[in-house]
Amino acid sequence: MTKKTDDRITEQFNDRFRGMDEWPVDQVLSRILEDQIRAVQAVRAAVPQIDAAVREAARRLQGTDGRLIYIGAGTPARLGVQDGTELTPTFGWPKERMAFVIAGGQKALFEAVEGAEDDVAAARRDIAALNVGEHDVCIAVSASGTTPYTVEACRVAREAGAASIGIASNAKAPLYTVSDFPVYLDSGVEPVGGSTRMNAGTVQKIALNMISTAVMVKLGHVFDGMMVDVKLNNVKLRQRAERMVSKITGCDEEQAAKALDASGQGVNANVKLAVLIVKGYSPEAGRKLLDETSGNLRTALNRPDPLMHPG
Numbered sequence: 001m002t003k004k005t006d007d008r009i010t011e012q013f014n015d016r017f018r019g020m021d022e023w024p025v026d027q028v029l030s031r032i033l034e035d036q037i038r039a040v041q042a043v044r045a046a047v048p049q050i051d052a053a054v055r056e057a058a059r060r061l062q063g064t065d066g067r068l069i070y071i072g073a074g075t076p077a078r079l080g081v082q083d084g085t086e087l088t089p090t091f092g093w094p095k096e097r098m099a100f101v102i103a104g105g106q107k108a109l110f111e112a113v114e115g116a117e118d119d120v121a122a123a124r125r126d127i128a129a130l131n132v133g134e135h136d137v138c139i140a141v142s143a144s145g146t147t148p149y150t151v152e153a154c155r156v157a158r159e160a161g162a163a164s165i166g167i168a169s170n171a172k173a174p175l176y177t178v179s180d181f182p183v184y185l186d187s188g189v190e191p192v193g194g195s196t197r198m199n200a201g202t203v204q205k206i207a208l209n210m211i212s213t214a215v216m217v218k219l220g221h222v223f224d225g226m227m228v229d230v231k232l233n234n235v236k237l238r239q240r241a242e243r244m245v246s247k248i249t250g251c252d253e254e255q256a257a258k259a260l261d262a263s264g265q266g267v268n269a270n271v272k273l274a275v276l277i278v279k280g281y282s283p284e285a286g287r288k289l290l291d292e293t294s295g296n297l298r299t300a301l302n303r304p305d306p307l308m309h310p311g
Helices: 025-061 075-085 087-091 120-129 148-159 199-218 235-249 253-263 271-278 283-292 297-301
Strands: 068-072 098-102 137-141 163-168 181-184
Touching: 025 137, 025 163, 025 181, 025 199, 068 075, 068 148, 075 087, 075 098, 075 137, 075 199, 087 199, 098 120, 120 148, 137 148, 137 199, 148 163, 163 199, 235 253, 235 271, 253 271, 253 283, 271 283, 271 297, 283 297
Parallel strands: 068 098, 068 137, 137 163, 163 181
Antiparallel strands: none
């Protein structure tokens, strides 16, 4: 019988972990940590590819039409959902400008759905249902880069005109051939053979953090490292917003609180508008200026003296 081999590094077994089941717990933990650190360091080599992907994604998502669409199966799908759903509370990214294409549907976020990752027909249907177009940006994630559902969904989305980013951990993954921006994350052999929720999952989360955060920065949702479009859904976030307004303008927190109250009630309070109110704009003039500058606080603050804009 011919011996079958698999040249995908994500499917190989790691000799460094031979006898792992007999080690003391502290040794298991130390070796896993060492391997995770090694995998994380490998992300640096992918920065040029991530850079190109971010610049194109930000260009496509300017305006009000484009969506971020996460594609994946299993662990990568779950990581995509985690990354995407946090963009609304953190950066104010509209929920309607986000979508998830998940092998097996939402049920697969909580349990394995048999055969879902091999269902290419479902991938085609799921992309078609979204009416994907040229303003959209798809981020397809697969540890092996061979997952049929993910590869097909990415291919169809790209053919429909979307910008496609393909993230995988094998050097010659088919996912790269259907992506405008292939991102190779050399996470190596897993401590537990094939358990790509470990090294591959860790570097995928880092890459997703880098991509989505950098895109939000380029779209004006961050100012001096502060999340100025944060949704003020609780007391902690309200207090953070007051500190942001105070730090940006130099006012005290009492004045910052009053400006936030003037910018909107409850969760509708707006850090950017509050900053402009402190600077001398009326709420109406501040809103107009933010509309004119596509919500970019830096651009708005670089306009002529606000007292020249009577409210």
